[in-house]
Amino acid sequence: MTTATTAEGSQAAHHGPAPGLSRWLFTTNHKDIGTLYLVFSLSLFMVGGVMALLIRAELFQPGLQLVQPEFFNQMTTMHGLIMVFGAVMPAFVGLANWQVPLMIGAPDMALPRLNNWSFWILPFAFALMISTLFMEGGAPNFGWTFYAPLSTTYAPPSVTYFIFAVHMMGISSIMGAINIIATILNMRAPGMTLMKMPLFVWNWLITAFLLIAVMPVLAGVVTMMLLDVHFGTSFFNAAGGGDPVLFQHIFWFFGHPEVYIMILPAFGIISQIIPTFARKRVFGYASMVYATAAIAVLSFIVWAHHMFTVGLPLVGELFFMFTTMLIAVPTGVKIFNWVATLFRGSMTFETPMLFALAFVVLFTIGGFSGLMLAIAPADFQYHDTYFVVAHFHYVLVPGAIFSIIAATYYWLPKWTGRMYNETMGKVHFWLSFIGVNLTFFPMHFIGLAGMPRRIPDYALQFADFNMVASLGAFLFGFSQLLLIYNIVRCVRDGRGAPARPWDGAEGLEWELPSPAPYHTHQTPPRVD
Amino acid sequence: MKPVHGGLLFLAAGASPPLLAAWEVNLPIGVTAISRSVHDLHMLIFWVCVAIGVVLFGIMGWALVRHRKSKGFKPHKFHEHPGLEVLWTLIPAAILVFMAIPSAATLIEMYDRDEGDLTVRITGYQWKWRYTYLDEEIDFFSNLSTPQNQINNLTEKGDNYLLEVDRPLVIPAGKKVRFLLTANDVIHSWWVPALAVKKDAIPGFINEAWTRVDEPGIYRGQCTELCGRLHGFMPVVVEVKPEAEYQQWVAATRAEAEAAKSAAQAKDWTLAELMARGETVYQQSCSACHQAGGEGVPNVFPALKGSAVVTGPIAEHIEVVAFGKTNTAMQAFADQLGAVDLAAVITYERNAWGNDSGDRVTPAQINQALGKE
Numbered sequence: 061m062t063t064a065t066t067a068e069g070s071q072a073a074h075h076g077p078a079p080g081l082s083r084w085l086f087t088t089n090h091k092d093i094g095t096l097y098l099v100f101s102l103s104l105f106m107v108g109g110v111m112a113l114l115i116r117a118e119l120f121q122p123g124l125q126l127v128q129p130e131f132f133n134q135m136t137t138m139h140g141l142i143m144v145f146g147a148v149m150p151a152f153v154g155l156a157n158w159q160v161p162l163m164i165g166a167p168d169m170a171l172p173r174l175n176n177w178s179f180w181i182l183p184f185a186f187a188l189m190i191s192t193l194f195m196e197g198g199a200p201n202f203g204w205t206f207y208a209p210l211s212t213t214y215a216p217p218s219v220t221y222f223i224f225a226v227h228m229m230g231i232s233s234i235m236g237a238i239n240i241i242a243t244i245l246n247m248r249a250p251g252m253t254l255m256k257m258p259l260f261v262w263n264w265l266i267t268a269f270l271l272i273a274v275m276p277v278l279a280g281v282v283t284m285m286l287l288d289v290h291f292g293t294s295f296f297n298a299a300g301g302g303d304p305v306l307f308q309h310i311f312w313f314f315g316h317p318e319v320y321i322m323i324l325p326a327f328g329i330i331s332q333i334i335p336t337f338a339r340k341r342v343f344g345y346a347s348m349v350y351a352t353a354a355i356a357v358l359s360f361i362v363w364a365h366h367m368f369t370v371g372l373p374l375v376g377e378l379f380f381m382f383t384t385m386l387i388a389v390p391t392g393v394k395i396f397n398w399v400a401t402l403f404r405g406s407m408t409f410e411t412p413m414l415f416a417l418a419f420v421v422l423f424t425i426g427g428f429s430g431l432m433l434a435i436a437p438a439d440f441q442y443h444d445t446y447f448v449v450a451h452f453h454y455v456l457v458p459g460a461i462f463s464i465i466a467a468t469y470y471w472l473p474k475w476t477g478r479m480y481n482e483t484m485g486k487v488h489f490w491l492s493f494i495g496v497n498l499t500f501f502p503m504h505f506i507g508l509a510g511m512p513r514r515i516p517d518y519a520l521q522f523a524d525f526n527m528v529a530s531l532g533a534f535l536f537g538f539s540q541l542l543l544i545y546n547i548v549r550c551v552r553d554g555r556g557a558p559a560r561p562w563d564g565a566e567g568l569e570w571e572l573p574s575p576a577p578y579h580t581h582q583t584p585p586r587v588d
Numbered sequence: 589m590k591p592v593h594g595g596l597l598f599l600a601a602g603a604s605p606p607l608l609a610a611w612e613v614n615l616p617i618g619v620t621a622i623s624r625s626v627h628d629l630h631m632l633i634f635w636v637c638v639a640i641g642v643v644l645f646g647i648m649g650w651a652l653v654r655h656r657k658s659k660g661f662k663p664h665k666f667h668e669h670p671g672l673e674v675l676w677t678l679i680p681a682a683i684l685v686f687m688a689i690p691s692a693a694t695l696i697e698m699y700d701r702d703e704g705d706l707t708v709r710i711t712g713y714q715w716k717w718r719y720t721y722l723d724e725e726i727d728f729f730s731n732l733s734t735p736q737n738q739i740n741n742l743t744e745k746g747d748n749y750l751l752e753v754d755r756p757l758v759i760p761a762g763k764k765v766r767f768l769l770t771a772n773d774v775i776h777s778w779w780v781p782a783l784a785v786k787k788d789a790i791p792g793f794i795n796e797a798w799t800r801v802d803e804p805g806i807y808r809g810q811c812t813e814l815c816g817r818l819h820g821f822m823p824v825v826v827e828v829k830p831e832a833e834y835q836q837w838v839a840a841t842r843a844e845a846e847a848a849k850s851a852a853q854a855k856d857w858t859l860a861e862l863m864a865r866g867e868t869v870y871q872q873s874c875s876a877c878h879q880a881g882g883e884g885v886p887n888v889f890p891a892l893k894g895s896a897v898v899t900g901p902i903a904e905h906i907e908v909v910a911f912g913k914t915n916t917a918m919q920a921f922a923d924q925l926g927a928v929d930l931a932a933v934i935t936y937e938r939n940a941w942g943n944d945s946g947d948r949v950t951p952a953q954i955n956q957a958l959g960k961e
Contacts, residue, residue, distance in 0.1 A: 122749060123741040129817050130885070197887035203814045209791065210774040210816060214714075214917050216888055298792020299914075304775055305790060339657070341667035369777060370788045371795035374699040378692055385684045389677055396676045399648045404664040406657040417652070421645065428637035435687065437622075437694040438630045440786045441615060444777060444812040505613040510781045512812040515820030517739060519750045524611055 076578055085180075088172030089578065090157045095475070096179050097154025098468070102544070104146035104186065105461075109537050111139040116499075116533040119526050124517055132516035133201035134193065140204025144322065145229045146186055148456065151464045152325040153178075153236045156264050158475060160240060162569035162576060163258045165249025165585045170242035178235040185228035192218035203514060205315070208296030208307040212288045219289060223282045230275045237271035240264055249568065251587035255349070258567050259342060262349050263328030266356045270317045270324070273360075277314040281307065305370050312363035320359045323455060324352055326423075326463035327394055330416050332567070333470055334398055337413035338405025339564035344397040351390035351397075358387050368439045377436050384434040388427070395424055410562070411485030415466035418458055418493050426454030429504065444514075447507025453500045457536075458493075465492075465543060472547065473561040477575030478554030484546045491539035498532025616781060619803045623784035625694045633687060640683075704764035704798055708757065712769075712776030712789035712811070713919065715818035715876065719757045722768075726841050729924060730755050731872065732821050739821075751808040756825035760834035761804045769795040772919060777813035780826055788813055801828045816917075818876055852928040852951065859935065859948045866936025869929045874937075877917060882941040889917065893941040902949060905934055906957045922958060927951040 077083040077092065087093060115135050118126045127135070157175065161168055169175045192199040197216035200206065211219060244265045248257070257265075284307075287293040294300020296307045327348075335342045342348065364372060364380040372380070398420050407413070429451040433439050442448060472480050502525035507513075511522045518526065560570040568587070572580055617627045655661045709720040713729070720727045733754045737743040746752070759765045769778055771789040778797075779786035787797040801807075809824040829837060871880065877889040884891035892898045897905055909930060912920035921930065931951045938945045 122745060124739055125741065129820065133814070133817065133819075195887075197885070201816075207775060207814070210814065214774050214816060298790075304792070338655075338663065340663040340665075343667050344669075344673050345667070347673045369786050370790065371793070374696065377695055377699075381691060381695070382688055385688060386681075388684060389680050392680045393673070393677055395644065397673075399644060399651070400669075400672070401667075402648060403651045403655065404661075404666070405651070405655050406661050406663040407652065407655055408657045420648070424641070424644065428641065431637060432630070432633050435629055435633055435691045437626050437691055437698060437784075438633065440698075441626055441630070441781060441784060443786060505611075508615040509612050510616075510809065512779070512810050512820070514814045515810075517750060517820050520745060520747070521612070 086176065088168070088176050090161050090169045090172070090175065091475070091576065091578065093169075093175050093179050094154045094156075094158030097150045097157060097182075100179070100182060101147050101151035101154060101464075104142050104150070106540070106544075107190070108139050108142035108147055109540065111135045111142070113533060113537050115139060116530040118516055119518070120530040121527065122518055122520055122523050127516070129516045130198060130201060133203075133514070134199040136514050137200045137203055137206075138190070138193065141189065141200075142186070143456070144204060144318070145226075146182075148322050148460050148464070149233065150182060152264075152267070152322075152460075153233075153240075155260075155325065155329070155464070155467050155471075156236075156240050159471065159569065160243055160261055160264060161247070162474070162572065162580060163261055163567055164244065164247065164252055165568050165581045165587065166243060166247035167579065167581050167584075169239050170247055171239045174235050175239050178232045178239065181228050181232040185225045185232065188221050188228070189225035192221050195221070205311060206285075207311075208285065208288070208304050212285050212296055215289065220286065223286050226282045227279055230279045233271050234275045237268035237275075240268040241272070244268075249581070249584040249587050255346065256587060258328075259331035259345070259348055260325070260328035263324045263331070263352050266352050267321050267324045270321050270356055270359065274314040274317040274321075277310060278318075281310040281314065284310070305367070308367050308370060309364070312366045313360075315366065316363040317356075317359040319452075319455075320355055322460045323423075324356065326419070326460045327352060329463045329467045329470075330398060330419050333412050333416040333466055334401050334420075335405075336470075336562050336564045336566070337410060337416070338402050338407050340401060340405035342397070343400035343403075344393075347393055348397055351393040354390040355387060358383060358390070362387060365434060365436075365439070368436050369443050381434060381436040385431070388431050388434075391427055395420065395427070410469075411480075411482060411489055412466045412470035414486065414489040414493075415462045415469065418489070419462045419466065422454055422458030422462070422496070426451055426459055429454065442507065444512055445507035446503040446511045446513055449513045450500050450503035450507055453503070457500065458496050462492075462496075468543075468547070470562075471569075472550055473557030474569055474572070474574050474576055476551050476554065477557055477573075478550050479557045479561065480546050480550040480554055484542055484549075488539055488542040488546065491542070492536055495532050495536025495539055499529050499536055500532075502526075502528045502532075618782045618784050619805070619807065620783050620799055620801055622694070622698060622799070623782060625690075625697070626784045629691055629694060632690070636683060636687065640680075698797075700798065701796070702764065702766075702798075704766040706760065706763055707766045707768060708759070709768045709770070710757075710778050710789060712771035712773075712778065712815065712822075713924070714773050714816050714917065715811070715822040717753075717757075717776075717778070717811075717822065717824060718772075718924070721838075724838055724842070726838065726845075728755050728841075730757065730825070732818075732823060734821075748808065750821065751810070751823045751825070753823055753825045756806065756827040758827045758829055758834065758837050759799075759801070760831045761828050762800065762802050762831065764798060764800045767797045767799070769797065773917065774815045775813050776811050776815045776822070778809075778824055779812045780807050780809035780824055782807040782809075783826070786812060801826075804828045804830050804833075849926065852926065857928070857931065857948075857950060859939075859946075862932045862935040862948060862950075863939060865929070866932035866934070867940070869925060869933040870936050870940075873921065873925065874933065882937070882943075892937050893943065898937050899943055899945060902934075902938075902947060902953070903957065905938070906930070906949070906954060909934055910954070910958060927954040927958070930954045 118132055195218045199218055200222045202211040244261055284295040288295050294302040296302050296304050331342055362384045365384040433442055433451060469485055506522045506525045511518050557574040559573050568585055615627060615630050707722045709722060711718040717730045730753045733752045734750050738745045769787050769789040771791040776789040778789055783799045785797050785799050787795045805828055807826045811819060811822040878884050878892050882893035897908055910922040912918045928951045931949045931954045934949045938947045
């Protein structure tokens with residue numbers, strides 16, 4: 061990409077990118093900012109991945125071998141925080157930055173300077189967060205869900221840095237979401253009505269509303285923690301009239317919509333890729349939109365299913381059990397629609413399609429375990445065991461992460477003007493597919509057998525499957541180096557890509573040349 | 589956590605049941621009526637998922653094999669079918685209603701508020717459980733008994749590695765036992781898979797759960813809510829005894845506690861005796877945070893070696909150990925340790941690791957400080 065854009069920049073000095081580092085620091089261009097987000101996300105994916113491998117290495121065998129429990133807890137906490145806020149969310153924002161203007165026929169994002177700021181907050185937020193690892197007392201060690209009072213009264217001093225880092229990420233996310241909504245609602249090409257928007261755009265629009273609704277709630281709950289830690293309040297301390305469970309209610313009121321913030325854009329990506337490689341229009345466009353909206357609405361009334369064991373009243377348990385089960389309905393609609401899209405299509409299996417198909421199957425498996433977890437009496441057995449770990453990794457790794465990888469392979473030719481190596485892409489897919497299942501499928505078994513999550517050492521009957529999971533994790537982790545290598549090779553010396561590298565691809569982005577010029581859609585296209 | 593005490597503690601939790609098959613893939617059925625209904629629900633929802641999966645992946649697989657461009661398959665044009673879409677909205681909804689009914693029934697049974705035959709208060713501490721029998725005047729702590737050497741891979745691990753304690757919870761078979769759960773510091777969660785009881789123990793609040801186990805035996809579980817450093821090292825062990833044996837146990841436990849109490853108080857403790865006992869208590873109750881050599885963990889757990897409190901006035905030292913420090917991880921040990929153990933551990937801290945004050949703190953002094961005499 062660098063070579064392509066500099067060549068172009070010299071021709072149009074006034075309209076091309078600024079030279080050197082200032083291009084990246086001061087850019088207001090949606091493509092540059094998209095690239096920054098994606099590179100940032102990939103870097104933190106590697107950092108969080110190394111932490112995951114440390115965890116799996118310690119869990120390879122029973123007994124304490126590599127790390128002490130204190131550090132193990134810091135690893136599980138930082139792994140979760142980095143993957144959620146540093147890898148998955150910025151990747152989706154990066155994809156939105158690149159693709160939303162291209163797909164709706166807009167020249168850029170609606171608020172370009174805000175866009176620059178949204179991104180540049182993130183490196184500072186994560187520098188602050190990761191620096192806690194080197195502080196006395198260590199990094200946050202209370203899990204990515206940071207339940208009080210473990211995260212307040214009993215927290216290491218670095219909790220304050222953690223709180224400010226979360227505030228900064230929240231500001232970044234809210235600004236990014238405002239920008240996406242403003243762009244989608246105001247800058248669509250003439251003729252592109254809401255119900256003609258690509259599904260990726262629709263899903264991101266709904267996700268952005270979720271972000272605006274819940275990120276302030278997260279900011280609120282960490283502020284309450286800050287007050288409890290430093291200013292003598294007792295929001296979460298029963299001794300002062302507070303309630304530790306209040307923390308969980310507020311956290312999960314943010315946390316459950318957050319789960320959908322990490323999966324709705326993925327649904328959008330899959331709804332772009334599957335029709336392309338099935339050479340058939342997406343089945344049930346309207347019901348796809350309504351299903352996404354229904355999931356978003358329901359996500360606000362299911363939060364306490366994360367808290368079935370805290371001693372909710374019976375009526376509360378029943379309510380949250382029923383609403384949670386309801387979510388399976390719109391989610392099912394989406395999955396059935398994807399399968400109906402595939403059915404009687406004319407399929408080919410390029411790398412993005414392989415990842416998308418794996419997404420459909422493995423996300424569904426994650427959905428099944430989610431349905432099992434919704435059954436409150438059974439959840440008493442599953443809660444806080446490896447069954448839950450298996451469940452959310454199935455929806456996040458072969459779910460969210462696979463969709464991001466699929467999107468990267470899918471749009472890379474448009475971004476760089478070059479093709480990635482297809483064979484290497486397929487090898488990457490198969491290694492990832494095998495690795496991810498070897499890692500996370502056995503976790504269902506050890507969870508059902510009774511192994512709690514977040515423990516550095518375990519009883520002997522869990523040993524065999526833990527070993528399998530650890531081997532799988534290393535396979536999956538190291539396979540991702542192929543992705544990085546493939547991207548670098550593609551950017552540097554991939555063969556040239558045509559404007560429409562996938563013959564079944566439809567949408568405004570494919571009408572543009574590859575690579576997409578630095579400024580696109582300066583005259584809005586007409587959509588009929 | 590238990591210190592390095594060789595193999596002595598191996599035997600502590602009684603005879604061990606055979607190891608679970610290591611490649612076990614399913615939820616165990618358990619030993620209570622509730623655990624059996626939970627298992628039934630688990631299997632029902634599992635088979636529902638399997639059935640949906642077979643149909644869904646079957647159709648998908650068929651399409652993947654047949655509808656390929658490489659086989660010259662031409663794409664069809666259909667992209668909507670209201671009837672079909674309504675159908676696959678309604679069928680899952682119907683399945684969910686079908687699932688919701690038995691789930692609600694089991695849940696209602698679990699929420700039975702009947703007082704039962706016996707009430708045990710379960711209190712979570714970092715990182716041990718305390719069992720208080722409300723009507724029996726029995727009250728004790730239950731600590732992990734796996735030796736540190738096994739955890740550090742220096743000796744071979746026992747069959748019940750990490751799932752064994754010094755004193756298990758003992759309950760009678762066939763009786764409805766009510767548990768009242770709370771915690772002293774952070775949130776813990778008390779779980780015994782075979783009983784299908786998992787409930788959070790929350791500081792400042794009381795939760796309720798119950799069980800009725802018909803089959804005598806030893807059932808093991810763990811804390812399931814992240815509660816800090818040694819979260820992975822606070823197992824739950826429940827020993828279910830036939831009613832007669834349970835009554836014997838109650839009588840014996842009470843008598844033992846009485847005897848130990850009077851014997852300890854009558855005795856005149858020498859410095860050496862207090863030091864020896866203090867070291868044991870320290871390793872058991874203090875070393876998890878303050879570390880075996882009293883060096884603490886910088887910025888998290890203060891060092892006791894050369895500390896101002898430990899080398900300062902005795903009264904203040906007793907105050908901190910007995911009543912804890914508000915808003916820190918320092919617990920109140922007045923209830924956890926008797927006067928003798930408190931005297932011993934305070935004496936030990938004041939003389940170990942070069943603190944060498946020569947102070948001898950007696951159980952009488954402790955009782956006086958606690959206002960018990």
